[in-house]
Amino acid sequence: MRIRITFTKQGALRYIGHLDLHRLWERAMRRAELPLSYSQGFHPQPKISLAAALPLGFSSRAEVMDVRLNEEIAVEDLSARLKDSLPPDIKVVQVRTVDEKLPALQTQTLSAAYDVHLTEPVAGSELKRRVEGLMMSESLIRERRGKSYDLRPLVEMLSVVGMADGSSWLKMTLAAREGATGRPEEVLGALGIEADTARVERTRLIFKE
Amino acid sequence: MFTPEQIEAKLERILLKVERPGRYVGGELNATIKDWDSVTARAAFIFPDIYDIGISNVGLKVLYDQVNQREDALAQRAYAPWLDMETLMRQHGIPLYALESKRPLACFDLIGFTLPYETLYTNALNILDLAGIPIRSADRDESHPIVIAGGHSATNPEPMHAFIDAFVVGEGEEVIHEIIDVIIKWKACAEQRRSVESGNPLSTFHREDVLREFAKLPGVYVPRFYQTTYMEDGTVAATEPVIPEAPRLVKKRIVAKLPPPPIKFIVPNIDVVHNRVSVEIMRGCTRGCRFCQAGMITRPVRERSVQEVVDAADAAVRSTGFEELALMSLSSSDYTYIKDLVDAISKRFEGRKLTVSLPSLRIESVSIELMEKLKQHRSGGFTLAPEAASERMRRIINKFIPDEDIIKTTNEIYSRGWTTIKLYFMIGHPSETLEDVQAIADLCKRVIAEGRKVAGWKVKLNAGVSTFVPKPQTPFQWVSCDTRANILEKQALLKRELFKDRNIKLSWTKPDDTLIEAWLSRGDRRIAEVIYTAWKNGAKFDAWEEGRKFDTWIAAFEEHGLDPAFYTYRQRRTDEVFPWEHITTAVRKNFLFQDFRMSLEGQIRVDCRLNCYACGILPTFANLRRDNPGEGWKCPEVKSPTKKMEMELPLVGD
Ligand code: SF4
Numbered sequence: 048m049r050i051r052i053t054f055t056k057q058g059a060l061r062y063i064g065h066l067d068l069h070r071l072w073e074r075a076m077r078r079a080e081l082p083l084s085y086s087q088g089f090h091p092q093p094k095i096s097l098a099a100a101l102p103l104g105f106s107s108r109a110e111v112m113d114v115r116l117n118e119e120i121a122v123e124d125l126s127a128r129l130k131d132s133l134p135p136d137i138k139v140v141q142v143r144t145v146d147e148k149l150p151a152l153q154t155q156t157l158s159a160a161y162d163v164h165l166t167e168p169v170a171g172s173e174l175k176r177r178v179e180g181l182m183m184s185e186s187l188i189r190e191r192r193g194k195s196y197d198l199r200p201l202v203e204m205l206s207v208v209g210m211a212d213g214s215s216w217l218k219m220t221l222a223a224r225e226g227a228t229g230r231p232e233e234v235l236g237a238l239g240i241e242a243d244t245a246r247v248e249r250t251r252l253i254f255k256e
Numbered sequence: 257m258f259t260p261e262q263i264e265a266k267l268e269r270i271l272l273k274v275e276r277p278g279r280y281v282g283g284e285l286n287a288t289i290k291d292w293d294s295v296t297a298r299a300a301f302i303f304p305d306i307y308d309i310g311i312s313n314v315g316l317k318v319l320y321d322q323v324n325q326r327e328d329a330l331a332q333r334a335y336a337p338w339l340d341m342e343t344l345m346r347q348h349g350i351p352l353y354a355l356e357s358k359r360p361l362a363c364f365d366l367i368g369f370t371l372p373y374e375t376l377y378t379n380a381l382n383i384l385d386l387a388g389i390p391i392r393s394a395d396r397d398e399s400h401p402i403v404i405a406g407g408h409s410a411t412n413p414e415p416m417h418a419f420i421d422a423f424v425v426g427e428g429e430e431v432i433h434e435i436i437d438v439i440i441k442w443k444a445c446a447e448q449r450r451s452v453e454s455g456n457p458l459s460t461f462h463r464e465d466v467l468r469e470f471a472k473l474p475g476v477y478v479p480r481f482y483q484t485t486y487m488e489d490g491t492v493a494a495t496e497p498v499i500p501e502a503p504r505l506v507k508k509r510i511v512a513k514l515p516p517p518p519i520k521f522i523v524p525n526i527d528v529v530h531n532r533v534s535v536e537i538m539r540g541c542t543r544g545c546r547f548c549q550a551g552m553i554t555r556p557v558r559e560r561s562v563q564e565v566v567d568a569a570d571a572a573v574r575s576t577g578f579e580e581l582a583l584m585s586l587s588s589s590d591y592t593y594i595k596d597l598v599d600a601i602s603k604r605f606e607g608r609k610l611t612v613s614l615p616s617l618r619i620e621s622v623s624i625e626l627m628e629k630l631k632q633h634r635s636g637g638f639t640l641a642p643e644a645a646s647e648r649m650r651r652i653i654n655k656f657i658p659d660e661d662i663i664k665t666t667n668e669i670y671s672r673g674w675t676t677i678k679l680y681f682m683i684g685h686p687s688e689t690l691e692d693v694q695a696i697a698d699l700c701k702r703v704i705a706e707g708r709k710v711a712g713w714k715v716k717l718n719a720g721v722s723t724f725v726p727k728p729q730t731p732f733q734w735v736s737c738d739t740r741a742n743i744l745e746k747q748a749l750l751k752r753e754l755f756k757d758r759n760i761k762l763s764w765t766k767p768d769d770t771l772i773e774a775w776l777s778r779g780d781r782r783i784a785e786v787i788y789t790a791w792k793n794g795a796k797f798d799a800w801e802e803g804r805k806f807d808t809w810i811a812a813f814e815e816h817g818l819d820p821a822f823y824t825y826r827q828r829r830t831d832e833v834f835p836w837e838h839i840t841t842a843v844r845k846n847f848l849f850q851d852f853r854m855s856l857e858g859q860i861r862v863d864c865r866l867n868c869y870a871c872g873i874l875p876t877f878a879n880l881r882r883d884n885p886g887e888g889w890k891c892p893e894v895k896s897p898t899k900k901m902e903m904e905l906p907l908v909g910d
Pocket of ligand 1: 542555556557864865867868869870871872873874890891892
């Protein structure tokens, strides 16, 4: 059976990379004694696939992962068993079964939504002006790892949320397709905000229906 | 002092700038998080190397569990930050903190280091410094934690005597509770002092009193209560207690019966060196290899039952999800029920994806059968440790395995499908010549040549050749280290002889590594200043290529007017008083000396399970043995009253 798990990744777990997360889940499944399916071959790999890598340091309220199991197990049972076998900073939000024949999860991911809180606040009006400027531009050529690319089409939504106390934070939705992934720190860079003054949380992954 | 929130906020600014930030954040499954305010005593246990290595240490895990099981105490962990992290922590003014609570180590009542090897000494100093705790024991006051240390290097605690308030010699499972009890008394009195002004007798219980109490605990050594005097030639005249509470001779602590092994291993969230469950099947060793400190200092042999090992392994694998299980001991083949154990393990874990490692197997075909039963991937290679290759050398070190047995076993390993064999040797044993080293090269060539006859050209051999360092509390504590020139010549010979064959891979230890270890392991109290100066001038991570600063060490020796050669290249007089003379692992000095003499004559002393040589363990622990009859211990049973035996067999010297 194929199951889709939505989970949070917070606190200490923000500093755990993609490969380590993969392994963490493999161990969690073993602890929960779930019958994981493994690939064939000399070095069998568990059939676990994570929708979209979360950059180091970001927290998430909704990571999504598909897992294949050898046996049918009731969904309620799965959540209960997983609950006790995960480290404290990962919590299962939802477990559901999905059609075995659906294409791979990574190919179905479209975009990702983020909340960005700033530890060194920029005045709300100034932030609004910069955000508007970015959204109005036709293209936004940036360089990353020696290659230039256009960030603008990857930004689907970007807005400033003002709070009653005068502080403000950012909400954004960025493309997360294979080969076209918008990175929040790049958007922050374009807005003139230092990445290490921002706390980024992924709030949602959006998939093809 | 910073709050956990302040530390977390500061960390947030730097963690993404360091390699593998997962080392510094905790949050692992099975870590114990207790409410800080719900307990009286708080201990931080530290493995002074990086997280990736320290997290798998079983000794600290045992203590961590022991303390956390108490209602009145908690234990947390810390490791040495790697160089990149240390730089940033210092830049941002972040003190070293415990992973569980993110509280600065200076907030704890007790700091417990494990010092399994000497190259961690500078790291321990660095950690105290990073934690903002005075490095020297003498500079700490009522407001600072008590700093204790244990582990194999506590069998000669003197080089670290100036920095550690108290050492635990031997096994810590029981004594840690006695230590915590004293800490609790200290805390309670401090509390009273705050509320009641004076006049209360309890309120005079200060740091010094804590240490006095510690000095009374069997197995605990408090260096400040001892004084060392020296002879004109620089050797020790005596180390004697200066207060009545401190015993003349600190005897190591042991547990009569091994307590249940830890099950809830902490599961790291990042990849570390040993991702595995370790279950100790037996403690101690009866083989008596003369170079092996572990074998001498962990006696007597005590075994766990097959049932206990298998159940613990099963529970631990379930609670961690680890893919590997290591059955730990100094000599697996000597475990009485090894066949039954292997059968039971392979049956219990049938069909589950688990790698089982069984280290230190004897060189005999039974070992191959054991490994086959465990159905291990043959790709992992098969490890054997002949240690020496000439008959003369094998007699000297008391590890006698004839070439024919080795060849017979290696042939069988190759023909049963393993393509790689790892052979461990040691060079630099006492009186070793180039001929003895040539024998190592010849044996390697023969192993692979014979292997090719039975299994074809695919066979491979990894020869790991380390360098012997004479250790305290062993029969070789009297001998000189081999010189750097000799070691280089011997290593050159091996390279010349073995590099030609592409299927033989040779690895060796750098002479610099060996020397640092050699100075420290048989050092006296004066070495403490050398350690301090070397650390002050940048020495740390001495076991790492990236950290080691050999010249800094040499300069530190010079600064203090000490000659490194005095510690390394000097054959000790037969009547020499050692810096560790006042510490005993219960194996008597005259037994060690007799064994040393036997080695000079090439005499073998066989396994003491077959024939007790009265090494000193039994008279020291006669009561424990008498109260724990049966086959758990491998020493003979004791029935007679203890008092008499103790009088008949003095512990040290004749
Ligand atoms: S007392 Fe005897 S049997 Fe026990 S460790 Fe010593 S020599 Fe071996």
